[in-house]
Amino acid sequence: MTALRTSAPQRHGPPARCLVCPLGKAAGVAQHRACPFAPRERTAGARLYFEGEPGTKIYYLWRGQVALTRAGGDARGAGVTWAVRRGGDLLGAEILVHEQYLDTAVTLGSSTVCAASRESIDAWIGPPESPARTLLQLSLRTRCSEVPRRSGADGKATRRLARWLLDEAADGAPPKLPKQVIAALLGMLPETLSRALARLASAGAIAVDRRTIRVIDVEALRRVEGDGDA
Amino acid sequence: MTALRTSAPQRHGPPARCLVCPLGKAAGVAQHRACPFAPRERTAGARLYFEGEPGTKIYYLWRGQVALTRAGGDARGAGVTWAVRRGGDLLGAEILVHEQYLDTAVTLGSSTVCAASRESIDAWIGPPESPARTLLQLSLRTRCSEVPRRSGADGKATRRLARWLLDEAADGAPPKLPKQVIAALLGMLPETLSRALARLASAGAIAVDRRTIRVIDVEALRRVEGDGDA
């Protein structure tokens, strides 16, 4: 108990918080083993990592708030802040299944952040084909491909559709989904989807019939995706 | 090679696909060990699980498409389809960190789905405090709390705001975030947020000043969240 209360780390002792941190427990800090995550205090506005930068570290946010922003979306200004992480959240875990960071992470206030290198995590989490690691990677992979779909939320309907088509159907044939479902995924009504498809079709970017969509002109789609209006 | 081509499973042999499936590999099917996931063919429209139902199984989608829908959002009809999973995706993994399923999963076409009970997975992924398992749980936890925020996309601005406040600030004080950030999270412009706040304030649900928001009347917020208009 007394040991737990130690507020400043002892010369060689780990911070008390590690004894109650899930990562510290997993690392066996209580058994005097080292945790791969090293703590650091950050002030407001600190950039932990940038979107697109090669991923070298994974972060664990012990205390504070971190905003995740992503360029793609836009609207006014540059990036869209699409999530705020709190104490207890992992940041940048996507690099376990993806080369680069998918977001830019900025602290919103003073925060305590623990960082671990990709390699140390790689060694720490055990053999590549272990069950837990396999599930971790499957889960991260799904998550990575899912978040960008947030494109559902921002931008005008025709543009969202163009972006979705580029994501899903660059090769020509989008997945065979009922248009109702596509509309729901894109966060619009079937009627609106229908009109957006008609607009892209009349721009020559795609060919539509009652049940199929074919991409004809990827460049035209890119143009629509690019310049806001349509 | 010849063995791999075997299209129908041998009397006691596992399906050939298990040898190339990440889960099969993790389970060591090649070494004649059993995979906790049992395959099953499903036809279009099959319900794998329902939102809110106690979570008993985790699914791995080998082939096909599955729509995930969630009630909350609404608009016309009942649930919103917010994602479509493809072959190679895990379904229902949220039950490792949450009692109930968070979505309803429906196959969109004929699919091959492997299922494993929560207990078998629990045993399979090893000791509760192993590093990989800890990361898996952290990552799932974040994901679970994040997806509902898709509330960003649907519903009218005032309603989204009410829902967000209920999520984040049921205890009275929402996290101290710049209003710009809140607006981005909710997928609206600062101007719109300002107006939405003003509307809730004049309804007596919250108190707003230039830099803080306080929840006054949780019930009033619930009412706004409930009935679409505001």
Place this chain on the structure above:
DNA sequence: CGCCCTGTTGACAAAGGTCAACTAGCGTGG
């Protein structure tokens, strides 16, 4: 053969984005 379901089209209303002017604090520099 006819019904039903999905998707399409049109007219209309309203929510929210856009542009712009304005206010309140805060920090900086004189």
Place this chain on the structure above:
DNA sequence: CCACGCTAGTTGACCTTTGTCAACAGGGCG
């Protein structure tokens, strides 16, 4: 220490986009 200027936030007027309601068309299935 005060004043100035800046940024974040607010408010107003207007206009585009999209949701809403409704009627209709094409295909598939009973």
